[in-house]
Amino acid sequence: MKNIELAKTGYKKFSEGDIDGVLAMFDPKMEWHECNGFPFIEGDGIFTGPQAVGNGVFSKLSEYYDHFNVEIEELMESGDRVIMEGYYTGTWKATGKKFKANAVHIWTVKNGKLSRFFQAVDTAAGLNP
Numbered sequence: 001m002k003n004i005e006l007a008k009t010g011y012k013k014f015s016e017g018d019i020d021g022v023l024a025m026f027d028p029k030m031e032w033h034e035c036n037g038f039p040f041i042e043g044d045g046i047f048t049g050p051q052a053v054g055n056g057v058f059s060k061l062s063e064y065y066d067h068f069n070v071e072i073e074e075l076m077e078s079g080d081r082v083i084m085e086g087y088y089t090g091t092w093k094a095t096g097k098k099f100k101a102n103a104v105h106i107w108t109v110k111n112g113k114l115s116r117f118f119q120a121v122d123t124a125a126g127l128n129p
Contacts, residue, residue, distance in 0.1 A: 002013040003109040004077040011070060020060050027115035037123025039064055066091040082107040101125035
């Protein structure tokens with residue numbers, strides 16, 4: 001499977017709520033870099049391994065947001081990297097405020113698994129109360 005197809009599959013599983021399916025696509029030593037501007041991120045925003053990402057990131061989204069979604073504008077592949085340009089959309093539960101925030105993801109693929117994630121997102125665009 002091409003790297004870009006692997007990423008597409010992961011985004012599809014995420015949009016369908018198949019979080020276990022997404023986590024199964026991760027390398028056991030997944031290195032996940034989350035922006036510190038999210039209200040639930042503690043420390044440096046780096047999570048290691050699928051379970052840490054599931055517990056520290058994915059499980060928190062539904063606590064803070066309704067209808068959280070990744071809208072993909074473009075996916076690009078370069079070597080072992082896949083870059084996503086798009087937006088996060090949803091509603092902040094505490095205020096009922098809807099948001100649309102610019103987001104960029106850089107994935108690294110190793111041995112057919114997603115092994116590294118780097119996120120750049122406009123957390124000031126409504127992702128924080």
